[in-house]
Amino acid sequence: MREQSASLEEEPPDGGVPLSVAPAEAAPAAIADLSLPQTSPRPVRTPRRPSTSPGDAFRRRHFPGASRRDWNDWRWQMRNRLRSLGAVERVLQLTESEREAIRRHRGALPLGITPYYASLLDPLAADQPLRRAVMPSLCEFVVTPGEATDPLGEEHTSPVPGIVHRYPDRVLFLATSLCGVYCRYCTRARMVGDGGEHALRRSDLEAAIAYIEAHREVRDVLISGGDPLTLDDERLGWILARLRAIPHVEIIRIGTKLPAVLPQRITRGLVQTLRRFHPLWMSLHFTHPDELTPEVAAACARLADAGIPLGSQTVLLKGINDDVATLRALFHGLLRLRVRPYYLYQCDPIAGSAHFRTPVARGLELIRGLRGHTSGYALPTFVVDAPGGGGKIPLQPDPVVGRAGDELLLRNYEGRVYRYPDPVTPENRGEGGTCASA
């Protein structure tokens, strides 16, 4: 991909972003050093990166040759991801199922865990939620009825490589197949990490951008993958600049899990790049409250301080986050980081995912357990992505109990039934009455 870097077409207007690939990113600066315009006299209190972090002990033990500066360098983290049986075995005490699953694995959705995320894993307990989400198990090889490698039919709604155009006014732009960590329940398991983890070729990117240019109905482009933040600032900036130059593209969104699994990626340079392309929104993938570390808080603060509205996406996973207490802790924690819970996904029926999937009724029960008991902002929309390419279908517990004459009977969050006057006939609604023309 050197040729791509060499033919950048957009210079940053402020000249502030180094276009050459920077050597190791400087050790992350304290948040207060960011030269953001201050709109309020008192700066918003943002968490700093901790001066000593639990990652330190992990680093010294498992990466004795690495300095703290290495650890805080996202490229070092990417290069040193645990990608083999030997590498994870040095850090975790593996179960037979984990070991055998790694041995048997072929093709897409490889093993991949950043050292940072590995430092959050329980070395002994294979059933720890974070560990189950990223460590392969033999359950992945059990394919149950209704599962498919492309359950959402994305290949059928893909007019050119890298674009999924399912909704009238917005497209999904799959800009890379590379991720920081490979989630074992990934909806795009069929394509991520495939073929040696290459980014899309320059010609594919051009074709995808040309498609968006030619389709004036596309007002919203959601850049995903893979994880687009695995692209360096230069490449990402190039894609963003090309999209921003399209007059009918009103908003650009980035879907990423890196703030959760590689918070070191949210550098000052990245944020300076991103903020040039407003209105830019981000959807951050989070799975469990244990992911909300001080490093992650600092990363979210940087993004939020750059004026980027942050939403979250969470996949509902059996035994990982499928209880009210865990979800509440996650959603409350996210709101404190200025991340608005956006979607809670029913786990898609990708091949070998039955061990992660809860009944749809469970999701509704969890929403019922949260709604009204906490801030409305803490509640994401629970969605099923319809197999075959029907798009996301929101589900809600139905609060309508029935009717009693002209009254609608509604159940509130405490389970109590309330009557709301809602006449069905025009006369009773007062239509044609004296106030109708007011």
Ligand SMILES: *Cc1c(COP(=O)(O)O)cnc(C)c1O
């Ligand atoms: C999820 C998704 C979008 C974005 O949907 P929103 O509900 O607008 O967040 C767009 N295209 C595809 C193919 C998607 O899967």
Ligand code: SF4
């Ligand atoms: S980060 Fe996203 S695309 Fe990558 S493996 Fe996880 S769910 Fe899939």
